[in-house]
Ligand SMILES: Nc1ncnc2c1ncn2[C@@H]1O[C@H](COP(=O)(O)OP(=O)(O)OP(=O)(O)O)[C@@H](O)[C@H]1O
């Protein structure tokens with residue numbers, strides 16, 4: 018089953034009169050349970066693409082269908098918030114956990130905005146924190162846990178609501194070698210266990226290689242990664 022179908026996607030940024038093309042005709046299909054990586058050097062448009070797919074940014078032309086539904090339908094109906102909070106789970110380079118809330122509360126919040134009652138949200142949050150190996154840090158604030166643990170909490174938050182598509186932008190960018198290995202192991206294990214559909218963009222070969230389907234992005238276009 019197709020989770021993501023992208024056709025001829027184009028996007029430019031404008032600086033005054035200057036038009037800067039960033040996505041120059043992206044084509045991409047991701048099926049349920051695929052683990053896909055897109056590798057590419059800095060400035061090729063990886064984050065821009067992920068932001069567009071996650072509904073955080075708009076695009077100029079082409080089509081974007083997620084789980085059989087055109088993303089423009091959500092936009093036209095003013096349902097982008099619904100799209101973002103239920104269809105996708107984001108993992109960024111920086112964890113962006115809310116500093117005044119505990120790890121458990123951070124994960125719970127992503128369930129509460131999906132309308133899940135507090136009691137059930139707490140049980141589900143604790144369950145996913147156990148799966149990501151940081152249940153013992155559930156009552157800590159983000160400032161009281163390590164970088165590697167923060168990224169595990171961010172994974173728990175992204176996966177908690179079982180989104181159709183998990184999007185990860187350079188998720189190991191802030192981690193040292195040991196935590197990078199651990200992160201890759203964790204995400205690979207969870208992907209297999211829950212048959213997650215994941216798209217990760219990264220510079221890092223080790224992370225890119227962990228994916229089942231390896232793609233490469235250059236100058237706003239995606240290619241099969243023959244070198245991987
Ligand atoms: N808001 C913006 N306004 C203008 N130009 C932008 C904006 N955001 C990104 N760009 C430009 O678009 C291009 C692609 O940026 P993007 O962040 O998508 O690259 P990237 O592949 O994620 O790079 P990196 O690997 O360094 O994260 C760059 O040339 C960047 O300068």
Ligand SMILES: [Mg+2]
Pocket residue numbers: 063064065186187
């Ligand atoms: Mg980027």
